[in-house]
Amino acid sequence: MGENAAACLRIDPARLKADIEAVNEIGRIEGLAGINRVSFSDEDMAGRRWLIGRLKTAGLAAQMDGVGNVFGRWNVGAGPAVLAGSHLDTVPMGGPFDGTLGVCAALEAVRAMKEAGLAPRRPVEIVCTADEEGRFGGMLGSQAICGEVGADWIASAVDDDGLPLAEALRAQGLDPMADVARDRREIAVFLELHIEQGPVLERTKDEVGVVDVVSGVFNWTVTLCGEANHSGTTPMSMRRDAFRGLAEFGAGLSEIVDRLGGEQTRLTVGKVALSPNFPHSIAGQAVFSLIGRDTDEDVMRALADACREKIARAAARHGLKVDIAQQSWLPPTALDPRVVEEIARLARAGGLKARIMASGAGHDAQTFARHVPAGLIFVPSLGGISHAPEEWTAWPDIERGATLFARAIAASALA
Numbered sequence: 257m258g259e260n261a262a263a264c265l266r267i268d269p270a271r272l273k274a275d276i277e278a279v280n281e282i283g284r285i286e287g288l289a290g291i292n293r294v295s296f297s298d299e300d301m302a303g304r305r306w307l308i309g310r311l312k313t314a315g316l317a318a319q320m321d322g323v324g325n326v327f328g329r330w331n332v333g334a335g336p337a338v339l340a341g342s343h344l345d346t347v348p349m350g351g352p353f354d355g356t357l358g359v360c361a362a363l364e365a366v367r368a369m370k371e372a373g374l375a376p377r378r379p380v381e382i383v384c385t386a387d388e389e390g391r392f393g394g395m396l397g398s399q400a401i402c403g404e405v406g407a408d409w410i411a412s413a414v415d416d417d418g419l420p421l422a423e424a425l426r427a428q429g430l431d432p433m434a435d436v437a438r439d440r441r442e443i444a445v446f447l448e449l450h451i452e453q454g455p456v457l458e459r460t461k462d463e464v465g466v467v468d469v470v471s472g473v474f475n476w477t478v479t480l481c482g483e484a485n486h487s488g489t490t491p492m493s494m495r496r497d498a499f500r501g502l503a504e505f506g507a508g509l510s511e512i513v514d515r516l517g518g519e520q521t522r523l524t525v526g527k528v529a530l531s532p533n534f535p536h537s538i539a540g541q542a543v544f545s546l547i548g549r550d551t552d553e554d555v556m557r558a559l560a561d562a563c564r565e566k567i568a569r570a571a572a573r574h575g576l577k578v579d580i581a582q583q584s585w586l587p588p589t590a591l592d593p594r595v596v597e598e599i600a601r602l603a604r605a606g607g608l609k610a611r612i613m614a615s616g617a618g619h620d621a622q623t624f625a626r627h628v629p630a631g632l633i634f635v636p637s638l639g640g641i642s643h644a645p646e647e648w649t650a651w652p653d654i655e656r657g658a659t660l661f662a663r664a665i666a667a668s669a670l671a
């Protein structure tokens with residue numbers, strides 16, 4: 257009976273749409289495109305306070321912890337809770353659904369369950385994590401909930417402008433010293449709904465994605481050191497040109513991917529700084545980011561080795577010194593196979609065209625998956641675009657994904 261009730265649960269798509277539109281009114285800043293609720297900004301905090309109000313209206317016990325995570329708990333049943341949600345913080349000039357969808361849809365799921373008269377056997381808790389977008393270099397909120405964040409990390413984390421995390425927290429009345437870790441025995445499962453942020457579902461014409469693995473990622477800062485000099489007087493053969501070293505490595509990325517990579521491999525140089533960065537000077541230094549991803553850690557290791565080798569070769573050819581600083585190495589994370597199968601089963605029962613797929617982007621579900629069973633549902637992203645004002649998902653796709661999400665939450669809570 258419980259199983260059937262979960263599989264038939266319906267949400268109110270108009271109410272979900274109204275919530276998404278309401279929270280996105282917060283974060284519209286004059287002169288900036290898109291949605292702007294950057295972590296621990298006034299807009300981010302206003303979004304979190306808006307959510308607390310909505311959670312209370314839905315009859316949930318709402319609170320914010322010391323790092324800004326918001327919880328709304330439906331205290332029913334007994335035992336470990338079903339946690340469901342995502343994040344409300346955005347990148348600068350972000351889109352309307354990244355994170356926001358999962359938070360609002362979790363709230364809608366609980367309202368729908370209450371209205372359907374369902375009697376969960378365990379508590380259901382909505383969670384809106386803090387700084388998922390990594391302004392301070394991690395996924396602070398979910399990592400803190402899972403007990404992965406130490407006091408020394410909090411003390412040393414800074415954003416791109418050098419602002420310490422502790423200061424950003426204190427400025428918003430939050431407490432960097434607070435221990436917000438939750439006992440993992442209190443959590444039965446974590447479920448998240450998110451936009452795909454890629455082009456796969458649109459291309460394959462699948463209606464939802466059920467994620468079975470989240471790619472691992474390594475994050476390097478590479479410095480090539482040569483010699484800055486006059487661009488007119490220094491013969492080409494006598495230069496130690498850091499830009500040409502960087503360019504030679506960049507041109508070799510395709511070869512590395514063709515030789516060692518697969519469908520899920522990504523290698524990206526996304527940030528480059530030359531100095532002196534002046535048209536009439538040879539670049540004496542090039543500092544660049546290298547982000548590598550794959551769903552197989554052996555492939556990640558092979559990619560990393562090949563990148564080191566190619567950087568060294570390019571540096572040798574141009575007389576450059578190399579420094580590679582590895583900022584982080586996160587292994588791929590498999591989501592719980594039983595949760596994946598249960599979501600896929602509910603999708604089939606609902607007549608949805610579902611695709612089991614990998615996630616190339618990191619999500620809160622991946623943090624939770626290291627500690628508790630976790631599941632992640634994707635809806636299609638128009639043109640595969642995200643982290644931009646043009647980010648969009650059609651409302652019928654939102655309704656399908658949110659319905660499946662609600663049914664997965666209900667099935668876990670009734671089981």
Ligand SMILES: [Zn+2]
Pocket residue numbers: 343354355388450
């Ligand atoms: Zn997100």
